Amino acid sequence: MAEAIATKPRQTTPGKSGQIVEMSWDPITRIVGSLGIFTKIDFENKKVVECHATSSIFRGYSIFMQNKDPRDTHFITSRICGICGDNHATCSVYAQNMAYGIKPPPLAEWIVNLGEAAEYMFDHCIYQDNLVGVDFCEMMVRETNPGVWEKAKVTPAPHAKDHGYRTIGEIMTALNPFEGEFYRKTLQMSRVTREMFCLMEGRHVHPSTLYPGGVGTVPSIQVFTDYLTRLMNYIEFMKAVVPLHDDLFDFFYEALPGYEQVGQRRILLGCWGSFQDPDVCDYNYRTMDEWGRAMFVTPGIIVDGELVTTNLIDINLGIRILLGSAYYEDWQDSGKTFVKHDPLGNPVDKRHPWNQTTTPKPQKRDFDGNYSWVMSPRWFDKRTGDHLALDTGGGPIARLWTTALAKLVDIGYVQATGHSVKIRLPKTSLKPEVELEWKIPKWSNAIERDRARSYFQAYAAGVALYCVEQAMKEVLAGRTQTFTPFKVPEEAISCGFHEAVRGVLSHHMVIKNRKVANYHPYPPTPWNASPRDSYGTPGPYEDAVQNTPLFEENGPDKFKGIDIMRTVRSFDPCLPCGVHMYLGNGKLLKQLHNPTAFAPLAKK
Amino acid sequence: MKTPEVLANRPPDVKEVHIIWMTSGLSCDGDTISTTGASLPSIEDVVMGNIPGLPKVHLHNPVLAYEVGDDFMKYWHMAAEGRLDPFVLVLEGSVPNENIKSEGYWAAMGTDPHTGQPITTNEWIDRLAPKALAIVCAGTCATYGGIHAMEGNPTGAMGLADYLGWEWRSKAGLPIVNVPGCPVQPDNMMETLLYLLYQVAGLAPMIPLDEQLRPTWLFGKTVHEGCDRGSYYEQADFAHEYGSPKCLVKIGCWGPVVNCNVTKRGWMDGIGGCPNVGGICIGCTMPGFPDKFMPFMDAPPGAALSTAIVGIWGGAVRKLRAITNRTVNKEPKWHHRGTHLTTGYQPKYYGNGNGRG
Numbered sequence: 001m002a003e004a005i006a007t008k009p010r011q012t013t014p015g016k017s018g019q020i021v022e023m024s025w026d027p028i029t030r031i032v033g034s035l036g037i038f039t040k041i042d043f044e045n046k047k048v049v050e051c052h053a054t055s056s057i058f059r060g061y062s063i064f065m066q067n068k069d070p071r072d073t074h075f076i077t078s079r080i081c082g083i084c085g086d087n088h089a090t091c092s093v094y095a096q097n098m099a100y101g102i103k104p105p106p107l108a109e110w111i112v113n114l115g116e117a118a119e120y121m122f123d124h125c126i127y128q129d130n131l132v133g134v135d136f137c138e139m140m141v142r143e144t145n146p147g148v149w150e151k152a153k154v155t156p157a158p159h160a161k162d163h164g165y166r167t168i169g170e171i172m173t174a175l176n177p178f179e180g181e182f183y184r185k186t187l188q189m190s191r192v193t194r195e196m197f198c199l200m201e202g203r204h205v206h207p208s209t210l211y212p213g214g215v216g217t218v219p220s221i222q223v224f225t226d227y228l229t230r231l232m233n234y235i236e237f238m239k240a241v242v243p244l245h246d247d248l249f250d251f252f253y254e255a256l257p258g259y260e261q262v263g264q265r266r267i268l269l270g271c272w273g274s275f276q277d278p279d280v281c282d283y284n285y286r287t288m289d290e291w292g293r294a295m296f297v298t299p300g301i302i303v304d305g306e307l308v309t310t311n312l313i314d315i316n317l318g319i320r321i322l323l324g325s326a327y328y329e330d331w332q333d334s335g336k337t338f339v340k341h342d343p344l345g346n347p348v349d350k351r352h353p354w355n356q357t358t359t360p361k362p363q364k365r366d367f368d369g370n371y372s373w374v375m376s377p378r379w380f381d382k383r384t385g386d387h388l389a390l391d392t393g394g395g396p397i398a399r400l401w402t403t404a405l406a407k408l409v410d411i412g413y414v415q416a417t418g419h420s421v422k423i424r425l426p427k428t429s430l431k432p433e434v435e436l437e438w439k440i441p442k443w444s445n446a447i448e449r450d451r452a453r454s455y456f457q458a459y460a461a462g463v464a465l466y467c468v469e470q471a472m473k474e475v476l477a478g479r480t481q482t483f484t485p486f487k488v489p490e491e492a493i494s495c496g497f498h499e500a501v502r503g504v505l506s507h508h509m510v511i512k513n514r515k516v517a518n519y520h521p522y523p524p525t526p527w528n529a530s531p532r533d534s535y536g537t538p539g540p541y542e543d544a545v546q547n548t549p550l551f552e553e554n555g556p557d558k559f560k561g562i563d564i565m566r567t568v569r570s571f572d573p574c575l576p577c578g579v580h581m582y583l584g585n586g587k588l589l590k591q592l593h594n595p596t597a598f599a600p601l602a603k604k
Numbered sequence: 605m606k607t608p609e610v611l612a613n614r615p616p617d618v619k620e621v622h623i624i625w626m627t628s629g630l631s632c633d634g635d636t637i638s639t640t641g642a643s644l645p646s647i648e649d650v651v652m653g654n655i656p657g658l659p660k661v662h663l664h665n666p667v668l669a670y671e672v673g674d675d676f677m678k679y680w681h682m683a684a685e686g687r688l689d690p691f692v693l694v695l696e697g698s699v700p701n702e703n704i705k706s707e708g709y710w711a712a713m714g715t716d717p718h719t720g721q722p723i724t725t726n727e728w729i730d731r732l733a734p735k736a737l738a739i740v741c742a743g744t745c746a747t748y749g750g751i752h753a754m755e756g757n758p759t760g761a762m763g764l765a766d767y768l769g770w771e772w773r774s775k776a777g778l779p780i781v782n783v784p785g786c787p788v789q790p791d792n793m794m795e796t797l798l799y800l801l802y803q804v805a806g807l808a809p810m811i812p813l814d815e816q817l818r819p820t821w822l823f824g825k826t827v828h829e830g831c832d833r834g835s836y837y838e839q840a841d842f843a844h845e846y847g848s849p850k851c852l853v854k855i856g857c858w859g860p861v862v863n864c865n866v867t868k869r870g871w872m873d874g875i876g877g878c879p880n881v882g883g884i885c886i887g888c889t890m891p892g893f894p895d896k897f898m899p900f901m902d903a904p905p906g907a908a909l910s911t912a913i914v915g916i917w918g919g920a921v922r923k924l925r926a927i928t929n930r931t932v933n934k935e936p937k938w939h940h941r942g943t944h945l946t947t948g949y950q951p952k953y954y955g956n957g958n959g960r961g
Binding site for chain 2: 195211
């Protein structure tokens with residue numbers, strides 16, 4: 001069996017304090033996929049001084065897809081991801097609709113919206129409290145911060161009447177894996193929401209009823225009733241979930257002053273929009289600006305708190321795929337230019353996904369050179385000439401932030417105000433109507449990424465309630481068509497924009513001779529997990545972990561890295577989405593993990 | 605009367621068992637995620653001892669684990685060294701071919717603490733397979749290669765039986781147990797694990813498997829045999845467009861020749877599925893998936909002939925049934941408000957057995 005070659009131990013310049021320790025966690029658990037985090041930690045100053053993120057599984061989607069029937073692309077790309085495969089399938093269907101020049105019947109759009117809303121409700125639910133939540137549970141906090149646990153036990157929970165837990169300590173106990181009451185309730189809710197998903201898209205996580213042109217779902221009264229009754233149970237659940245998380249997260253700011261710096265980075269957020277409005281959306285590239293803004297989650301880019309654009313055409317044209325630290329050959333001068341101009345005549349850059357040529361170049365991992373299979377997607381800000389390393393913050397924070405600032409969404413149950421998003425949850429069996437308000441936070445940090453996730457669960461429920469009412473209207477009016485026939489054209493270019501659960505998702509397709517000539521999906525994880533780019537700019541995980549202060553009470557010998565874990569997990573990493581590129585035909589591959597946990601490098 | 609023996613009073617033959625669950629084949633982690641959706645039984649039912657007669661179960665799965673990094677990997681090392689005995693190995697993802705290149709790896713997990721080298725997935729399989737009580741492959745990638753073994757793939761991916769050999773037996777004499785599906789149907793996976801736990805506890809005989817190493821009770825029927833749209837086929841009433849409630853076989857459904865119980869079982873606790881809810885069967889449980897089923901949205905090659913043959917008979921059956929259906933949709937003629945009773949009631953014949961009750 002081939003031996004992998006380790007990178008040499010890195011020479012590390014000791015900080016002023018001296019003790020820089022190289023520590024690694026491989027694999028990071030409670031995420032989807034294989035991620036290793038390699039850091040250098042200054043224990044005396046309680047700070048992470050350097051971070052590199054790597055991944056270890058390679059499959060090859062962009063290459064499989066070449067010369068395949070374009071109608072197969074949503075079935076295939078669904079398999080990129082085992083937790084949000086349906087987001088890929090949906091995005092591929094959007095791109096196919098554009099390529100085939102079709103608009104599905106409105107009822108089909110409501111059904112897809114309901115499926116995708118259920119996906120957000122499910123995925124954020126299970127991730128927040130069965131995976132991330134464990135970082136905040138009693139077992140973990142006792143182990144990493146006994147002092148914080150002591151304080152939690154005697155700190156009353158401000159919203160105790162909403163969720164039933166009297167103290168923060170009780171919330172933490174309820175989050176203990178498998179045994180905690182809230183952990184178990186959430187796992188059960190993640191099943192109910194998946195049932196809702198299956199009612200609309202057939203199967204979770206790789207849907208069976210999605211097609212270009214519409215859906216195969218039979219739009220009976222029963223299917224929507226079955227969805228609605230489950231949704232109302234989830235809405236009642238949300239009335240406890242959101243205040244519970246507010247209490248938990250606010251407590252961390254209070255118990256650990258300075259905790260806002262954990263995972264903090266510059267406010268550089270991207271959101272590609274979600275939930276089509278069938279009254280506006282026609283999948284025509286030329287009107288993408290208009291129908292993009294009509295989405296029930298507004299697309300947009302935020303730089304330092306300012307909403308730079310909400311125009312999907314601008315967003316599309318600004319995407320650049322940079323190399324720098326990834327094992328590929330550059331295509332700038334050699335690759336084929338598939339698309340010189342977009343359908344509006346705007347020039348399309350050679351580094352745009354439409355024009356990307358993926359040629360792998362396996363090589364040794366070198367943290368001073370190339371060390372990742374993930375390329376670096378960036379967004380070109382034409383005002384400044386910067387290639388911005390946007391992050392998605394795991395999805396919800398970017399979605400709520402762009403939607404709040406854009407002030408375009410108002411569908412009864414959710415409303416953007418310009419500075420916040422209001423979510424109105426109607427009366428349920430045991431609880432009265434509740435209005436939740438997510439306000440734009442001061443920071444883009446670990447706690448706020450996590451908090452936004454809870455609010456977005458409620459947001460998705462609000463959108464679902466609106467969509468199920470619209471779908472019922474169609475059915476009751478007898479408009480039950482769910483499919484528009486189409487023909488695959490000889491040639492086409494197209495794109496789909498969507499929000500995967502953990503953030504921005506785009507699919508770019510070029511069709512020639514009725515076959516796929518080029519297909520490049522860009523899910524959230526390449527944006528978030530990317531390595532240092534050609535300009536030396538670190539990717540968001542690296543950036544957020546670097547310079548993060550450490551609040552863990554353990555020293556190097558018993559160090560769990562909890563603050564680093566909370567930072568990384570706040571982005572909701574999903575590594576199968578990060579690395580799906582071709583690896584070369586039997587060429588060597590030396591992408592390596594070299595964890596040297598507890599190996600002090602200090603040579604004072 | 606002697607109190608019958610019940611499982612709650614019977615200690616299992618094996619008191620504790622570990623499940624080492626590898627997601628580091630070429631996978632999407634979809635089989636683990638799918639399994640978290642199971643409710644018959646659920647993961648927590650098994651882990652928390654909710655079912656009588658089972659050994660205590662310790663689950664080590666990277667998506668669900670409390671531990672991180674080395675703390676997590678220690679169970680792998682213990683299992684490989686024979687210090688975590690007994691354990692069931694679950695594999696998720698296809699097995700790449702590491703022999704087609706001179707260096708490096710396609711898939712790996714964790715690092716060798718002695719050499720600092722990454723440990724390939726294949727190396728883990730080589731280390732763990734001889735020590736495992738049983739191996740379960742979760743999903744079509746691990747069982748038969750699946751999507752990542754598609755024609756033109758760069759990794760030479762395959763299923764575990766191709767890697768270990770189809771005749772492979774565990775130290776306890778069990779063949780590889782395959783639970784295909786892309787992803788695996790949640791309850792199929794948990795039910796198979798449950799069966800094996802019963803077997804480990806000494807409560808069940810050898811798990812019955814077919815030639816493709818699938819549990820026979822789960823994969824013994826075709827999609828079509830369980831499909832509630834099957835009668836449309838029988839009546840030669842076919843969908844020509846997606847969104848139709850009729851039989852989908854002319855627009856890409858492979859159900860008649862695919863072994864899978866999803867149309868019977870649904871996806872989540874009976875809800876959802878494939879052709880039963882409007883999704884063509886793309887054969888995702890099959891060893892020939894995906895290549896033998898693409899392009900997915902075209903009719904399977906055999907469908908033209910078989911639907912033409914059934915068309916003659918089915919068309920006639922449909923017409924005759926329509927007549928009978930109209931008849932049985934009408935109430936009997938004696939339901940009326942008239943002044944005369946026309947039900948045939950004749951009191952003088954009461955109880956003489958002439959059928960006029």
